[in-house]
Amino acid sequence: MILPVDKRDRIYVPAHRWGSEFGTDYVLHPAGSLLGATTALDAIVDAGWTTTAITLVRADGADFMASADVGIPAHILTNASGDLLQSPTLFGDYPHANMAWRMMNRDMRLAGVPARLNMEVWAAFSVATANETTSGFGFIEDAGTPVTAGDHLAYIFSDGTNFLLRSGAATSSAGIAVDNTWRRWKITVTQAGVAWYLDDVQQSTGLLALEADEFPVSFAMHTLTTNRVLLGQVHIWYD
Numbered sequence: 001m002i003l004p005v006d007k008r009d010r011i012y013v014p015a016h017r018w019g020s021e022f023g024t025d026y027v028l029h030p031a032g033s034l035l036g037a038t039t040a041l042d043a044i045v046d047a048g049w050t051t052t053a054i055t056l057v058r059a060d061g062a063d064f065m066a067s068a069d070v071g072i073p074a075h076i077l078t079n080a081s082g083d084l085l086q087s088p089t090l091f092g093d094y095p096h097a098n099m100a101w102r103m104m105n106r107d108m109r110l111a112g113v114p115a116r117l118n119m120e121v122w123a124a125f126s127v128a129t130a131n132e133t134t135s136g137f138g139f140i141e142d143a144g145t146p147v148t149a150g151d152h153l154a155y156i157f158s159d160g161t162n163f164l165l166r167s168g169a170a171t172s173s174a175g176i177a178v179d180n181t182w183r184r185w186k187i188t189v190t191q192a193g194v195a196w197y198l199d200d201v202q203q204s205t206g207l208l209a210l211e212a213d214e215f216p217v218s219f220a221m222h223t224l225t226t227n228r229v230l231l232g233q234v235h236i237w238y239d
Contacts, residue, residue, distance in 0.1 A: 031074030122232030175203035
C-alpha cells in the first residue's frame with residue numbers, strides 16, 4: 001500500500017552521514033560547512049567518501065530566486081585529469097531501499113520497497129568537447145569506480161557532440177547538444193530501466209537497460225584528459 005503524501009515522512013541525510021545513517025533523501029551541498037573547511041573536504045573523507053584534487057567554489061552572480069539567472073552555484077570544481085569524488089556504496093539494494101520505505105511510512109509494519117531511485121544534480125560541463133566516457137557523473141556499480149567505464153551503472157557524459165547516459169553494457173541515444181550551461185540533471189532508476197532528464201525534459205528514446213547483480217551503487221564524479229565537470233547540489237532519494 002502506498003500512503004498519501006501527507007502520511008509519509010522524509011528524512012534528509014547530509015553528505016558526511018551518508019555512510020552511517022539511514023534516510024529517504026541524501027543531500028550534498030558544496031557550500032555547506034559540514035563539507036569541511038579545506039579543499040580536501042575533510043568531513044566527508046572521514047565519513048567514507050573518496051576525493052582526489054577537487055576544490056570548493058562559492059556561489060556568485062545570481063538574481064533573486066530566478067530560474068533564468070542562476071549565476072554560478074556553489075560547486076565542486078574539477079580542473080585536472082584524475083579529479084574524482086565518490087560516495088560510500090549505499091543505494092538500490094533491497095535492505096537500503098526497504099529501510100527508506102519504512103521511514104516514508106509511519107506504520108513501520110509495512111514491508112516492501114519504493115518504486116524509484118532518483119538522483120538530481122545541479123551541474124555544468126565547463127569543457128565538453130571530447131568523447132570521454134569516464135568524464136561525468138552518476139551511479140557506479142557496487143565495488144566499482146568512475147575511472148573504469150565498465151563500472152558505470154547510470155552515468156552522464158559528453159561524446160564531444162551530445163550528452164548521453166551510459167552503463168557498463170550500453171549507451172543511450174543522444175541527448176541535447178553539448179554546452180557549458182548550468183542545468184538540473186536527473187537520473188531515475190526503476191526495475192523497467194533508467195531514464196534521464198535535463199531541466200525536467202526527458203532525454204533519449206526509451207530506457208537504458210538495467211544491469212543485474214550490480215547493486216548497491218555509489219554516487220560519483222570524475223574527469224579525465226579534456227572534459228571538466230562543475231558539480232553543485234546533489235539530491236538522491238527514494239520514492
